[in-house]
Amino acid sequence: MILQFPKIFNRPTWLERQQNTILSAALIITGFNVVSAISGLIKYRVFIAHFYDTAFASHRALDALIIGSQIPELIFQLFIFGSISAAFIPIFIEYRKLSEAEAFKMTRSVMTLLLLIFVLLSIPVFIFAEQLTRLRTGSDFTPEQIQIVVNLTRITLISNFFFAISSFYGALLQSYQRFVIPALAPVLYNLGILVGVILLAPHLGIYSAAVGMIIGAFLHMAIQVPTARKLGFGFRPSFDFKLAGVKRIVKLMPARILSISVGEFRDLSLSFFASSIGNSSMLIMQLALSVMTAPIRFFGVPISQAALPFLSEEVAKNDSEKFKELVVQSLHQISFLILPASVLILILRIPIVRLLFGTANFPWPVTVATGWAVAIIAISIASQALVQLLIRAFYALKDTRTPFIIAVADIILYLVISVLCTFVFKIGVLGLALATSSTAIVEFLLNLYFLDRKIHSFRQKSFLVPQVKMLAASFLMAVFLYLPFRILDEVIFDTSRTIELISITLITGTIGMLVYIFFAALFEIKELTFFTQLLTKFGPWRKTLSEAPEVLVEATSEPDAL
Numbered sequence: 001m002i003l004q005f006p007k008i009f010n011r012p013t014w015l016e017r018q019q020n021t022i023l024s025a026a027l028i029i030t031g032f033n034v035v036s037a038i039s040g041l042i043k044y045r046v047f048i049a050h051f052y053d054t055a056f057a058s059h060r061a062l063d064a065l066i067i068g069s070q071i072p073e074l075i076f077q078l079f080i081f082g083s084i085s086a087a088f089i090p091i092f093i094e095y096r097k098l099s100e101a102e103a104f105k106m107t108r109s110v111m112t113l114l115l116l117i118f119v120l121l122s123i124p125v126f127i128f129a130e131q132l133t134r135l136r137t138g139s140d141f142t143p144e145q146i147q148i149v150v151n152l153t154r155i156t157l158i159s160n161f162f163f164a165i166s167s168f169y170g171a172l173l174q175s176y177q178r179f180v181i182p183a184l185a186p187v188l189y190n191l192g193i194l195v196g197v198i199l200l201a202p203h204l205g206i207y208s209a210a211v212g213m214i215i216g217a218f219l220h221m222a223i224q225v226p227t228a229r230k231l232g233f234g235f236r237p238s239f240d241f242k243l244a245g246v247k248r249i250v251k252l253m254p255a256r257i258l259s260i261s262v263g264e265f266r267d268l269s270l271s272f273f274a275s276s277i278g279n280s281s282m283l284i285m286q287l288a289l290s291v292m293t294a295p296i297r298f299f300g301v302p303i304s305q306a307a308l309p310f311l312s313e314e315v316a317k318n319d320s321e322k323f324k325e326l327v328v329q330s331l332h333q334i335s336f337l338i339l340p341a342s343v344l345i346l347i348l349r350i351p352i353v354r355l356l357f358g359t360a361n362f363p364w365p366v367t368v369a370t371g372w373a374v375a376i377i378a379i380s381i382a383s384q385a386l387v388q389l390l391i392r393a394f395y396a397l398k399d400t401r402t403p404f405i406i407a408v409a410d411i412i413l414y415l416v417i418s419v420l421c422t423f424v425f426k427i428g429v430l431g432l433a434l435a436t437s438s439t440a441i442v443e444f445l446l447n448l449y450f451l452d453r454k455i456h457s458f459r460q461k462s463f464l465v466p467q468v469k470m471l472a473a474s475f476l477m478a479v480f481l482y483l484p485f486r487i488l489d490e491v492i493f494d495t496s497r498t499i500e501l502i503s504i505t506l507i508t509g510t511i512g513m514l515v516y517i518f519f520a521a522l523f524e525i526k527e528l529t530f531f532t533q534l535l536t537k538f539g540p541w542r543k544t545l546s547e548a549p550e551v552l553v554e555a556t557s558e559p560d561a562l
Helices: 022-051 058-067 069-096 100-127 129-136 143-175 178-203 207-222 225-232 244-279 281-316 320-347 349-357 364-376 381-395 399-422 430-455 462-493 498-522 526-536 542-548 550-554
Strands: none
Touching: 022 058, 022 129, 022 178, 022 349, 058 069, 058 143, 058 207, 058 244, 069 100, 069 143, 069 244, 069 281, 069 381, 100 129, 100 143, 100 244, 100 381, 129 143, 143 178, 143 207, 143 225, 143 281, 178 207, 178 281, 207 281, 225 381, 244 281, 244 381, 244 399, 244 430, 281 320, 281 349, 281 364, 281 381, 281 430, 320 381, 320 498, 320 526, 349 364, 349 498, 349 542, 364 430, 381 430, 399 430, 462 498, 462 526, 498 526
């Protein structure tokens, strides 16, 4: 039977409009990513307000909540997201050019196969949840926390099943260059969690968050189904696993699964190290990482996510020069946007943490520790944003082996640094932040080097000179931003008050951006001209976003939840 939803999920046609350029797609994704990131940060503030109470040690339940979703997320990332990110979109596009019916047939078979794998792996996880929890938590983790993790692990298997279905629909829509609905879905996911906590926390406690995840994941799936049906696709089980497209995707999956497993192993090891340290270390790292991921979701992921179908198109057309131009120009635009955001987060770390998470029951020492973790991780934000595009460039070239090798080297370095910082030098949570930041920079440099060996573009002046200019403008922005921030913080404003805290953040943030714009103009960074022109044309925005894709190449090429 084809999956159907009530008419309540039918939406206006503007949500289903096709985006024909990386720029238009990225702006759509960015707009919804901003809303999604804000709702995600609000989610953590709601968690703290409802569940953080040092008097009753309920703050330890927050660490358990974070760890409880990891194993279901691991299965999802390995076998669903792994197949989609590595192979599905490029191969689906190839099939669609020949026969849309065959492309849909292949999609149904792949979905059936991978959903079966997900269910079969979820059964032993459900049964042995307690043993798995004890294996991956440290000495500071209490028996009460272990029981919470066990229960949460079993509940969140349901939400990740909905995510598994939803991910295929999202990939299909992106293959048709419909980016609005997939970008809106994470917003509904966070909304579902918020509704679950706010309505059910008095009755279910920490488990209200897990119920919210199920609600949110269902909404994440439901919003995408009607548009896919309008495009002609409806899911029904298909067991034709011998199709050539299914075999190609399965063949490409192992390297990508291994690559993702390395990243997921990093998350599992983080929970072990953090639960060995104690003192809300897992919560501190999660909050710091959520601050870090916000600008990456604003600028890095939209460009990279929107670029993959376009890069795959160029590979399919065997147009290597256009492929190179799209990669380089997309990297320039990510750098232009992400570097000043990194500086702002670095300098304004304490006000940001207080504004986002500073509820009345959030202790000042934990606020300070979170701020320092944010500062250390902020150094690597640009690297983590840029690597999003580099990895997708490898996938467009159907190379999953190279990112895997880099990921293995990166996790080995991460484990070495984390062991030293946790058990030898005993730096605590800041050591985990240091491990996260340093290995992210190494990962970026290795991906850049090996992709350059394939496309020979990153040693040319057209790439190096703009990047150096943007780095210089960002450094000078940091220098000129620090002094006014200190004066406003220590002399003029009383930052114990929310209004004055918001004021100092807005004033110093504005000063910083004006300084960055000034030096970008002084250094003649082309991206500034492009974005200025884009803003002046924002009135007739539909016409602007639909115009010729040469803008993406000749000027700049602008183009996902606990």
